[in-house]
Amino acid sequence: MEAVALIIILGVAIFALLGMTGVRVVQQYEHGIVFRFGRVRRGDQLRSGAVRRPGLTMIIPIAERMQKVNQQTVTMGVPAQDGITQDNVSVRVDAVVYFRVIDPVKAIVNVQNYGYAVSQVAQTSLRSVIGQADMQELLGEREKINLKLRGIIDEITQDPWGILIERVEIKDVSLPEGMKRSMARQAEAERERRARIITADGEFQASKRLAAAAEIMSQDPAALQLRMLQTVVEVSAEKNSTLVMPLPVEILRFFDKMSGGTPKADTNDEKPSLGLGDRLAKVEEELAKAAAEQPAALEPPDVVPPVIGLDTPTPKSTTQDPPEPPSL
Known part of the structure; x- marks a missing residue:
C-alpha cells in the first residue's frame, strides 16, 4: 500500500510539473503561434488553437511549442541611400517606415526575420524611386513620393508576409x-x-x-x-545746411511775359470737372510735354538786338575818306 501511494504521489507531482511547464501568458499586444510537432494546421487555425489570443493559455509540453508575435506598429529607419535622379543630380535620401503584422502565421512561417526583410525591401525601393523622380519632386512633392514608395513596399510585403505598411516618410534629402x-x-x-x-x-x-x-x-x-x-521749414531744421532761396514763380512768369511769351488763357472755369483717372492721364500728358519744353521755359530767351542789314537797309556813311597822297 505504501508503494502504491508513493507511485500516485509521484505521478501527481510529475503531472503538476508538466502542467506548470505548459502554462503560457500572451500579452495584450501579442499573438501566440502554436506549433504541434513543428507543424501549424492552416486550414483550422482558430479551432485547433494554432493562434492563441492574449491572456493565459496552455500548451502540451514536448508536443507543442508556442512562438509569440508582436503586433504593435514598428518604427524602422531606412539608412540613407545614394542615387541619381532622373535629371542627373546626385542625392542622398533617408526615410522611415511604419509597419505592423496583420497575419502572424505568415510573418513567422513565410519569411525569416521579417523586420530585416522589410528593411532590405525599403532600401531597394527607395533607390528605385530616387531614379524615377527628378530633384524638384524630391524637394517639393514629398507626399507624392511617400505614397509611391509605400505602394511599392506594401505590394511586396502584405500578401506574402502578412505585414501591412502603414506609412513611409522621407526624412532628409542631401544635395551636393x-x-x-x-x-x-x-x-x-x-x-x-x-x-x-x-x-x-x-x-x-x-x-x-x-x-x-x-x-x-x-x-x-x-x-x-x-x-x-x-x-523751406523742413530744410531749415538741419543746422548744418545752407539754404538757397529760389526765385518765386511770379518772377519767372514776369520774365516770360517780357520775353514775348504768350500767356495761356485760363480756361479752368470753362472745363468740366474730370475724374481721377482722366485727371491722372491729363497730368501725365502735361508732364511729358513740360519735360520737352522745360529748358526753353526755365531759361528766358536773351534779347537779341536787331542786326543792321537784315531787315532794314544799311545807311550810307556821310563821312568821306581822306584823299590818298599823290604818288611820286
Whole structure:
C-alpha cells in the first residue's frame, strides 16, 4: 500500500510539473503561434488553437511549442541611400517606415526575420524611386513620393508576409554643395527681382499721386507758395545746411511775359470737372510735354538786338575818306 501511494504521489507531482511547464501568458499586444510537432494546421487555425489570443493559455509540453508575435506598429529607419535622379543630380535620401503584422502565421512561417526583410525591401525601393523622380519632386512633392514608395513596399510585403505598411516618410534629402550654392543664387536672384518690381511699382504709384497733387496745387498759386514755405521749414531744421532761396514763380512768369511769351488763357472755369483717372492721364500728358519744353521755359530767351542789314537797309556813311597822297 505504501508503494502504491508513493507511485500516485509521484505521478501527481510529475503531472503538476508538466502542467506548470505548459502554462503560457500572451500579452495584450501579442499573438501566440502554436506549433504541434513543428507543424501549424492552416486550414483550422482558430479551432485547433494554432493562434492563441492574449491572456493565459496552455500548451502540451514536448508536443507543442508556442512562438509569440508582436503586433504593435514598428518604427524602422531606412539608412540613407545614394542615387541619381532622373535629371542627373546626385542625392542622398533617408526615410522611415511604419509597419505592423496583420497575419502572424505568415510573418513567422513565410519569411525569416521579417523586420530585416522589410528593411532590405525599403532600401531597394527607395533607390528605385530616387531614379524615377527628378530633384524638384524630391524637394517639393514629398507626399507624392511617400505614397509611391509605400505602394511599392506594401505590394511586396502584405500578401506574402502578412505585414501591412502603414506609412513611409522621407526624412532628409542631401544635395551636393555645388547644387546648394546654385539654388541659393537662384533664390537670391528671384528675391532681388521681386524687390525691384515692388520698388518700381511703388515709385510708379507715388508719381501718380504726386502728379495729381501737382495738378491740384497748380490751380492756386497760393498753394504753391505754401508748399514752398513748408519745404523751406523742413530744410531749415538741419543746422548744418545752407539754404538757397529760389526765385518765386511770379518772377519767372514776369520774365516770360517780357520775353514775348504768350500767356495761356485760363480756361479752368470753362472745363468740366474730370475724374481721377482722366485727371491722372491729363497730368501725365502735361508732364511729358513740360519735360520737352522745360529748358526753353526755365531759361528766358536773351534779347537779341536787331542786326543792321537784315531787315532794314544799311545807311550810307556821310563821312568821306581822306584823299590818298599823290604818288611820286
